[in-house]
Every structure is written in structure tokens, then in C-alpha cells.
Amino acid sequence: MSSQVPADLRYAKSHEWVRLEGDVATIGITDHAQHELTDVVFVELPAVGRSVAAGEACAVVESVKTASDIYSPVAGEVIAVNAAVGDNPALVNTAPYGAGFFFKLKVSDPAAVAALLSPEAYSAQVGA
Numbered sequence: 001m002s003s004q005v006p007a008d009l010r011y012a013k014s015h016e017w018v019r020l021e022g023d024v025a026t027i028g029i030t031d032h033a034q035h036e037l038t039d040v041v042f043v044e045l046p047a048v049g050r051s052v053a054a055g056e057a058c059a060v061v062e063s064v065k066t067a068s069d070i071y072s073p074v075a076g077e078v079i080a081v082n083a084a085v086g087d088n089p090a091l092v093n094t095a096p097y098g099a100g101f102f103f104k105l106k107v108s109d110p111a112a113v114a115a116l117l118s119p120e121a122y123s124a125q126v127g128a
Contacts, residue, residue, distance in 0.1 A: 004031040004128075006097055010113050011122035012073035014055075017097065020113045025074055028101035029061065029092065032126045037063035040092040045081040046103055052076065054112060059102050061092065074112045076105035 009017045015033035019026040034040065042062040052058045052072040059070035081103045085091050091100035107113065117125065 004097070005119045005123045005126075007119045009097070009119065010073070010116035011119070011125075012071065012116055013125065014071045014073075015126075016071060016073045018073050018113050018116060020107070020110060023107050023110050024079065025076065025105045025107045025113060026101050027070075027073065027103055027105060028096055029070060030122070030126075031096050032128065033068075034093050034096045034100075037061065037065060037068065037092075039064045040089040043085045043089045043092065043102065045083075045086060046078045048078050048081060050078045052078065052105070061089075070102060072105065073116055074105065074107050075109065076107040078103050079106045080104040 009019050011017050015030045017028055017030050040061055040063050044060040046058040054075045056072050057069035058072045061068050061070055082101050
């Protein structure tokens with residue numbers, strides 16, 4: 001099954017996506033990543049107010065197959081978490097680019113988002 005790679009997002013090599021609105025970045029994992037994980041059964045989210053560096057592990061997703069760290073693609077402060085995925089981890093599988101997002105960051109440097117992978121580059125990385 002081919003993965004979806006929305007054209008309006010930027011991507012990290014570690015399979016997180018970023019949607020930037022002003023200086024707020026919404027972060028989740030890609031459709032490709034959720035396919036690799038299979039059924040997500042637990043999500044541990046970062047604490048609101050936590051400062052994270054680009055590339056820092058800040059959340060955990062567990063599936064029936066494995067547990068994986070989720071890395072922040074950009075530096076910033078966690079300003080919101082998606083409690084819905086804590087209550088219903090399957091949202092990561094059913095809506096990875098929507099209701100299944102993980103957290104929102106107030107980014108330190110919005111220009112850093114532009115340095116992430118383009119949809120085309122991410123598609124090439126995952127063979128989509």
C-alpha cells in the first residue's frame with residue numbers, strides 16, 4: 001500500500017511531519033511510519049511547557065509490534081498535546097495527518113522548518 005505524503009507538510013528523516021502555521025508547528029508521524037508500526041496501542045506525549053531541541057526524543061509510540069521514540073523535527077516549546085491520542089491511540093493509524101497528531105510547538109526558528117525534507121524528498125526516501 002502506498003503511503004500518503006501531503007504536499008503542504010515538511011518531513012523529518014525519522015518520519016515525523018510538521019505543519020507550520022505562523023510560529024506554531026503541529027507534529028505527528030507519517031502515514032508510512034504508522035504503516036510500519038501497525039496497530040498503535042499507546043502514546044506517551046511530552047509535557048506542556050517542555051523545551052525540546054531539534055532531533056530530541058520527546059514522545060513515545062507503542063504498537064503491537066514495537067515501541068518507538070518520536071523526535072521533534074524542530075526546536076521549540078511544547079504548547080499543546082493531543083490528549084485524544086492518549087485516550088484513543090488508534091487515531092495515529094486512522095488519521096496520521098489530522099486527529100492523530102501528537103503535539104504542537106512554538107518553534108524557536110520558523111525558518112528551520114524549511115530545512116526539513118520536502119514532500120518530494122520524503123516520498124523518495126520511503127519509496128512512495
